[in-house]
Amino acid sequence: MIEMDDVFFERVYEQVRRVPAGSVCTYGTIAELAGYPKASREVGFAMSRVQRGWNLPCHRIVNAKGTLAPTYAFGGHRVQRQLLEEEGVTFVDDETIDMARHRWPPLDEPSGPEQLALPLG
Numbered sequence: 001m002i003e004m005d006d007v008f009f010e011r012v013y014e015q016v017r018r019v020p021a022g023s024v025c026t027y028g029t030i031a032e033l034a035g036y037p038k039a040s041r042e043v044g045f046a047m048s049r050v051q052r053g054w055n056l057p058c059h060r061i062v063n064a065k066g067t068l069a070p071t072y073a074f075g076g077h078r079v080q081r082q083l084l085e086e087e088g089v090t091f092v093d094d095e096t097i098d099m100a101r102h103r104w105p106p107l108d109e110p111s112g113p114e115q116l117a118l119p120l121g
Helices: 006-018 027-033 040-048 077-086
Strands: none
Touching: 006 027, 006 040, 027 040
16 A cells, blocks of 8 residues: 555656646556556545546546546536536546547557656755
């Protein structure tokens, strides 16, 4: 089990900040990029702690299937979908994002923390 300390949260939030508009990233990928492989659930917990004033694009973080967050997050599925659509994200059905088109980083780009992680501090 990982220690969800301030370093963990800052690394996770730093990676979330990097997801560009019009793209989505999975909880698992954020965990890997932050240096915590297999910590997707912990990333989900970190997302639940985000305050509105932090200006993090949490609506761009989705599960591995590309489905929208649980109804209690972001004010419900409609709100998250609206935010994503305003950025140009497209869907293959009511709740599923076109991951082949909008996944970040794209599968053909390096995704290890050593290639994409930002320096802390």
